[in-house]
Amino acid sequence: MGSKSFFGVLLMVGLLVVLVARGTVVAQDQGETVVEQPTAQPRQIPVEEEAGAERELQAVKEQGIPVLVEHQGADPVGMRLALHLKETFQKSALFRLAKPEEKHLSLRLVTRPQFTERPYLGSAYVLVWRYVESKEVLAYFLGDRLGFVDADMVGQEAEVLVAETDRIKVRYEYLLE
Numbered sequence: 001m002g003s004k005s006f007f008g009v010l011l012m013v014g015l016l017v018v019l020v021a022r023g024t025v026v027a028q029d030q031g032e033t034v035v036e037q038p039t040a041q042p043r044q045i046p047v048e049e050e051a052g053a054e055r056e057l058q059a060v061k062e063q064g065i066p067v068l069v070e071h072q073g074a075d076p077v078g079m080r081l082a083l084h085l086k087e088t089f090q091k092s093a094l095f096r097l098a099k100p101e102e103k104h105l106s107l108r109l110v111t112r113p114q115f116t117e118r119p120y121l122g123s124a125y126v127l128v129w130r131y132v133e134s135k136e137v138l139a140y141f142l143g144d145r146l147g148f149v150d151a152d153m154v155g156q157e158a159e160v161l162v163a164e165t166d167r168i169k170v171r172y173e174y175l176l177e
Contacts, residue, residue, distance in 0.1 A: 066098030071109045077123040077151050078111025084158035106130040122150040129168050131175045143168050
């Protein structure tokens with residue numbers, strides 16, 4: 001008799017779960033039926049609207065100052081600095097990553113391990129800002145910076161270099177017009 005009541009309770013619980021899942025359980029205290037709410041369906045964007053949104057996004061990206069980051073060095077911290085620098089420029093509303101054939105600010109980053117026996121601790125770097133009109137014209141020197149970055153401060157150093165790039169951009173803005 002005990003196993004029959006156990007299976008009976010188990011069957012009732014299973015039916016209750018099914019009814020709750022379907023949204024047709026009667027509320028005991030109010031005597032009302034719970035009505036299943038319609039779920040929100042994603043709106044399908046017509047192809048024309050999607051193309052228009054892509055064009056708007058491209059126009060916004062085209063408004064920033066074109067910047068090309070060139071990295072030279074095989075040390076891990078220096079490579080992370082170059083990557084963070086590119087990512088910070090890409091996220092910025094003031095700058096955008098440039099194509100090599102257009103006129104742009106060029107940032108040439110050269111890095112070396114600060115300690116050769118422990119390359120993951122930090123890097124020494126030199127960054128040179130140049131203005132490049134085209135491949136056929138010699139680049140103009142705009143500024144340089146020598147520094148050290150440790151593995152924990154790569155993101156912050158990239159932001160400092162972007163801020164310095166903004167300062168140089170303001171000083172030489174007439175070149176990019």
